[in-house]
Amino acid sequence: MRPPEAHEARPSEAQRRYLERGLAEPGGKLPLFDRDGREVPRSTVEACIAHGWVEPWFRNPTKPDWLVCKLTLAGYRILGHDAPDGKAAAALILPPPACNCGPGNGLAPR
Numbered sequence: 001m002r003p004p005e006a007h008e009a010r011p012s013e014a015q016r017r018y019l020e021r022g023l024a025e026p027g028g029k030l031p032l033f034d035r036d037g038r039e040v041p042r043s044t045v046e047a048c049i050a051h052g053w054v055e056p057w058f059r060n061p062t063k064p065d066w067l068v069c070k071l072t073l074a075g076y077r078i079l080g081h082d083a084p085d086g087k088a089a090a091a092l093i094l095p096p097p098a099c100n101c102g103p104g105n106g107l108a109p110r
Helices: 013-024 042-050 073-078 086-093
Strands: 054-058 068-071
Touching: 013 042, 013 068, 013 073, 042 054, 042 068
Parallel strands: none
Antiparallel strands: 054 068
């Protein structure tokens, strides 16, 4: 577990309840309905998308107006958790590799 960065926005109580539901689901899938069977308010889902804590996962052809989302790396982080895939979390921290595209390395344009 890791604490969120001090400069990060904090989720509201409703947003936190929504986000936490993804911790126990494969792939961080988030529910469409709360524990009482009520639809999660679209404003909650959209606010979490705007903060980068969740992202749309796929379109539901039966119910195209439903936003099926999953936690992002930032979503796991704001909850104080590492993403289940350690490689993805590390990619967030490590800088991208430098390009070695210069002459003499076999990668230069022809």
